[in-house]
Amino acid sequence: MTRPPKRTIAPIFWLLFGAGGMLSALFGTGLVIVTGFLLPASPPSYQAAAAILHNPLAGLVALATIPLFFWHGAERLFLTLKDMRAGPRPLLALISYGAAAVGTLVTILLIFLMEFGS
Amino acid sequence: MADRDRLTIELWILRYRPAQDEEPHFVSYTVTYTEEMSVLEALQSIKDEQDGSLSFRWSCRMAICGSCGMMIDGTPKLACSTFLRDLAPGPVKIAPLENFPIERDLVVTVADFVKKIESIYPFIMPKETKPVEAGEYLQTPAQMAAYEPFSDCINCMLCYAACPQFGANPDFIGPGAMALLQRYNGDSRDAGSRERLDLIHGEDGVWSCTAVGLCSEACPKLVDPANAVNQNKTNSAFDFFLRGLRKENHS
Amino acid sequence: MSERRPYVRRQSRLWWASRTYRGYTLRELSGVGVAVYGAVLLAGLDSVRRGPDAYAAFVGWLSTPVAIVLHLVLLAAMLLHGLTWFQTLPKTMPRLIVGGQAVPQKTITNAAIGLAMLCSLALVIGALS
Ligand code: SF4
Ligand code: FES
Numbered sequence: 001m002t003r004p005p006k007r008t009i010a011p012i013f014w015l016l017f018g019a020g021g022m023l024s025a026l027f028g029t030g031l032v033i034v035t036g037f038l039l040p041a042s043p044p045s046y047q048a049a050a051a052i053l054h055n056p057l058a059g060l061v062a063l064a065t066i067p068l069f070f071w072h073g074a075e076r077l078f079l080t081l082k083d084m085r086a087g088p089r090p091l092l093a094l095i096s097y098g099a100a101a102v103g104t105l106v107t108i109l110l111i112f113l114m115e116f117g118s
Numbered sequence: 119m120a121d122r123d124r125l126t127i128e129l130w131i132l133r134y135r136p137a138q139d140e141e142p143h144f145v146s147y148t149v150t151y152t153e154e155m156s157v158l159e160a161l162q163s164i165k166d167e168q169d170g171s172l173s174f175r176w177s178c179r180m181a182i183c184g185s186c187g188m189m190i191d192g193t194p195k196l197a198c199s200t201f202l203r204d205l206a207p208g209p210v211k212i213a214p215l216e217n218f219p220i221e222r223d224l225v226v227t228v229a230d231f232v233k234k235i236e237s238i239y240p241f242i243m244p245k246e247t248k249p250v251e252a253g254e255y256l257q258t259p260a261q262m263a264a265y266e267p268f269s270d271c272i273n274c275m276l277c278y279a280a281c282p283q284f285g286a287n288p289d290f291i292g293p294g295a296m297a298l299l300q301r302y303n304g305d306s307r308d309a310g311s312r313e314r315l316d317l318i319h320g321e322d323g324v325w326s327c328t329a330v331g332l333c334s335e336a337c338p339k340l341v342d343p344a345n346a347v348n349q350n351k352t353n354s355a356f357d358f359f360l361r362g363l364r365k366e367n368h369s
Numbered sequence: 370m371s372e373r374r375p376y377v378r379r380q381s382r383l384w385w386a387s388r389t390y391r392g393y394t395l396r397e398l399s400g401v402g403v404a405v406y407g408a409v410l411l412a413g414l415d416s417v418r419r420g421p422d423a424y425a426a427f428v429g430w431l432s433t434p435v436a437i438v439l440h441l442v443l444l445a446a447m448l449l450h451g452l453t454w455f456q457t458l459p460k461t462m463p464r465l466i467v468g469g470q471a472v473p474q475k476t477i478t479n480a481a482i483g484l485a486m487l488c489s490l491a492l493v494i495g496a497l498s
Contacts, residue, residue: 005320011358014325014351024403025454025481028447030489032406034496035413035439040431046421053417062414067409073404079328080397083282083385100404107411114418136374192389219375227375260469267464282390285380304463329457330393345474348460 013075013097020072023065059115067104074100126150127202128209129160134172134220134349142220146209151202157198158186161224163173174224181338184274188224189213194336215279218289230288231275234295238280238317241301243310265304268297268346270339277333277343283326291318292324293333293343300346312364315350315357324351396453402446409443455481 044052052058078096086092126148134142149160158176165172170189177184179198186197191211202210218226244255277293284292299318303311314366318324327347334344357364381387385394416427430436458481459465459474466472 004316005318005323007319007358008321008325010321010325011355014355017357020403021400021450021454024406024447025451026374026488026490027450028403028406028489029444029485030492031410032440032444032447033493035488036409036431036436036443037495038493040428042434046417046424049417049424050434053414061429062410066411066414069403069407069410073401073407076397076400078405080385080394080401083286083394083397085330085382103404103407103411110411110418112416114414134376136376142376142378163408165441176400217377217380219377220376222374227489263466263469264464282380287385289404322386326454328397330390330458331460332389332393334460342460345464348457349463352461365417 013071013078016068016071016100017075020068020070023068024072027065053114056115059111063107063111066107067100070100070103070107124150125152127160127206129157130209130213131161131164131172131212132168132213132220133223134171134214135222140212146212149202151225153203154258155194155202156198157188157190157200157202157205157210160202161197161212163208164268172224173222182272184272187215187274189216189279194276196274196276196338199338215275216316217279217285218275226275228275228310228357230291231273231292231294232280234291235273235298238291238295238299238302238314239310240298240302242308243313244307245309246317257306261306264306265301266323266336267341268301268304271297271301271341271343272339274338276336276338277341280332280336281329287326293337293347295339296324296350297343300350303350315353318350319354319357324348324354327351373379397447398451399446399450402443403450406447408438452482453484455485 043049053062074096077099078092079086081092081096082089121247123343127147128148130144130146132142133139133145135305137243147164149163151160156179158174161172161174162176165174174188174197176198177183177185181199184196184301187194188197189195189212190197190200191205194215204361212224212227214220214224220227221227242255248255271294273294277297279292281293296318299314302308303314324347329344329348333347334342337343378495384390408428416423431440459477462477464471465477
């Protein structure tokens with residue numbers, strides 16, 4: 001028989017895509033309404049906002065949510081660019097997944113500074 | 119009633135005769151039709167009365183042999199179960215199935231598809247073969263319900279014509295072959311899932327699929343090949359992360 | 370007469386924009402909207418970290434026409450994403466057999482959409498109280 005075909009690492013990106021997709025499908029609409037429309041309509045005081053976000057639990061939630069949103073978008077961007085034949089595949093992957101990776105690092109850094117910074 | 123018999127409709131048919139045509143081109147035919155006439159019957163009337171060189175495949179005329187798939191006004195359909203009354207007033211564009219090489223007129227190359235369905239072990243691989251005296255391999259109705267629709271595939275390839283990822287990558291195993299694969303993987307009497315999963319974990323396996331989903335809409339037998347592909351994408355992903363834990367089959 | 374010379378049609382480069390696949394392409398782009406919204410969230414978070422002035426500036430920006438239009442687009446993207454996500458969900462799982470019968474995919478989709486509405490509603494109510 002023929003040898004089994006070579007595995008791809010697509011499952012890694014697919015898992016992140018799936019986690020971000022599920023989170024945003026469940027909570028995304030509510031989140032946008034809250035931060036995009038309710039918040040500017042009656043903004044909480046700085047003290048109140050800071051108190052919420054300095055809670056480590058909030059930091060943890062943000063740490064899970066924001067990067068997964070990035071990875072979700074990255075997978076879809078990559079596949080759409082591939083569908084559009086916008087360039088060589090490795091380049092498209094670098095642009096899409098690279099952006100998500102950078103976004104993830106920035107998120108981790110900022111949340112770390114917020115929770116543990118002065 | 120008298121008028122009904124004099125209805126006419128114009129068909130634009132993509133013709134390609136390898137011996138004389140450099141490339142395919144549309145030719146117009148006008149046919150007289152009745153309320154209950156299918157596209158296949160219109161093609162047959164053209165072949166009988168207007169142009170005997172027109173080539174197309176058919177056999178059963180009742181949506182079960184899977185031979186007469188073609189693009190009808192841009193959608194993959196079985197010509198024998200598509201009726202002219204639903205396409206009126208026309209003109210109707212008829213072309214060979216999308217994403218397949220054209221052999222002649224409406225006839226496409228099926229060799230690759232046949233190779234794909236042969237490749238996925240399209241037979242029950244029991245855990246251990248019993249002698250005939252030991253009796254049948256039994257199955258409950260619930261166990262049968264788990265795979266039954268996937269066994270309804272008639273190999274018409276309409277799902278392949280609807281799939282842009284197969285259009286982009288002809289090596290992609292594609293919806294129809296995955297439906298057949300799931301027909302066996304989902305069968306309680308079968309123990310070949312491991313072997314079949316190993317065939318589809320590559321780029322040309324399930325990972326070419328982007329869940330466009332139109333294959334299931336094109337399917338005339340409600341097989342839902344998109345379900346077959348995507349549940350195996352989930353299986354392939356689990357296998358990717360957990361393959362260290364799996365017990366290897368000893369052969 | 371029996372010459373064999375299969376003719377291969379090239380797939381159009383613009384297939385993703387054709388009427389057949391437009392819905393699919395929009396669905397994919399709605400997912401990119403999810404990432405854009407992630408960036409907005411991150412900017413808001415960072416404004417709080419940087420202090421009261423930055424926070425005030427961020428909140429001020431949220432009321433500008435640009436931000437409102439952006440959030441309307443993002444809201445539409447989230448809705449499309451949520452809807453299509455749960456339409457695809459039953460395709461990714463084995464056929465669900467309950468009492469010997471397959472649960473219709475529509476039922477699974479509707480249940481998941483119901484759950485999503487509860488989740489989003491909980492966020493909104495939580496924010497209002
Ligand atoms: S899955 Fe449906 S559309 Fe595809 S080959 Fe089988 S019967 Fe035809
Ligand atoms: S002729 Fe058999 S399916 Fe149409």
